[in-house]
Structure formats: C-alpha cells, structure tokens
Amino acid sequence: xxMIGAIATTLAFTAGGALAQEAATATANFVDxxxxxxxxxxxxxxxxxxxxxxxxxxxxxxxxxxxFHVHETGSCDHMTxxxxxxxxxxxxxxxHGYKVAGGPHAGDMPNQYVGSDGTLRADVFxxxxxxxxxxxxxxxxxxxxxxxxxxxxSQPSGNAGNRIACAVIE
Numbered sequence: 001x002x003m004i005g006a007i008a009t010t011l012a013f014t015a016g017g018a019l020a021q022e023a024a025t026a027t028a029n030f031v032d033x034x035x036x037x038x039x040x041x042x043x044x045x046x047x048x049x050x051x052x053x054x055x056x057x058x059x060x061x062x063x064x065x066x067x068f069h070v071h072e073t074g075s076c077d078h079m080t081x082x083x084x085x086x087x088x089x090x091x092x093x094x095x096h097g098y099k100v101a102g103g104p105h106a107g108d109m110p111n112q113y114v115g116s117d118g119t120l121r122a123d124v125f126x127x128x129x130x131x132x133x134x135x136x137x138x139x140x141x142x143x144x145x146x147x148x149x150x151x152x153x154s155q156p157s158g159n160a161g162n163r164i165a166c167a168v169i170e
Contacts, residue, residue, distance in 0.1 A: 067160035
C-alpha cells in the first residue's frame with residue numbers, strides 16, 4: 001500500500017511540475033529615475049486566470065508604501081521621468097481606483113510596502129490581466145513604481161507621485 005501511495009504522490013508532483021512548466025511566463029527588469037538597473041519581476045500566468053507578479057526592487061523610499069501599476073506602453077525612458085510608459089493600462093475604459101464605483105482598471109494594483117532597507121519584495125496577483133492572449137495582454141507593456149501611495153480614487157492615476165522605477169514586460 002505504501003508503494004502505491006508513494007507512486008501516486010510522485011505522479012501528482014510530476015504532473016503539477018509539468019503544468020507549472022507549461023504556464024506562460026514573462027520577465028521585467030526595472031530601471032530607476034537615473035536609468036540604472038534596480039530590480040526585476042517574474043510574471044506567471046495562473047491557470048484560473050490572471051497573473052502573479054513576483055518583484056524585488058532596490059533603492060526605493062524606505063519604510064513607506066508606494067503605488068504599483070501596469071502602464072500602457074513598453075518604454076522606460078528615464079530621461080522623460082518614465083513618462084514614455086504612458087498612462088495606466090486600461091483596455092476596458094474603467095475608472096481608476098478600488099474606491100471608485102466605475103473601477104478599477106486592469107493596471108490598478110495594491111500599494112506595496114518598501115522595507116527599511118529601501119527594498120520592495122512582494123508577490124502581487126492581478127486578476128484583470130493576461131500574459132498570452134486578448135485585450136488584457138500585458139507583455140510589451142510596463143510595470144511602474146511611483147514615489148507615493150495610490151489613493152485608490154483620484155483620476156486618472158491615484159495621485160501617486162513621480163515615476164521612480166519602470167520595467168518593460170518581455
């Protein structure tokens with residue numbers, strides 16, 4: 001009986017590993033306001049829909065919350081203050097923010113806390129985007145960290161302050 005249980009466990013683990021390998025993935029490398037590399041993200045499509053984003057970014061304002069969004073354009077030109085990334089990704093023309101009746105849009109994600117060492121480490125799930133298909137596809141777009149927290153209601157971008165770290169999703 002134990003042998004059958006061990007075989008079943010091995011098969012379940014192997015099948016789970018095969019499914020994980022088939023999931024769509026992407027990466028993104030952050031640059032700061034000076035254009036210097038300061039972090040990365042690993043994005044993984046979730047079988048039930050949405051994308052899990054694992055991020056680690058250094059050199060951020062220590063001990064505070066910062067806004068984290070998907071922006072519409074895959075360009076992170078620090079010479080423009082990362083304005084080259086355009087506005088928030090919003091394929092369904094919704095209002096900005098979790099506190100707004102007509103929102104949130106696909107680019108909205110919760111504020112993230114930066115540790116006392118100035119490093120942000122987080123796993124963030126966005127159910128409104130995809131990596132591989134449809135109008136919600138974010139490969140070729142940008143991830144953005146703002147200097148301030150998002151207030152979840154001001155239009156069009158939550159009064160989140162300057163763009164301080166940007167990464168093109170590839």
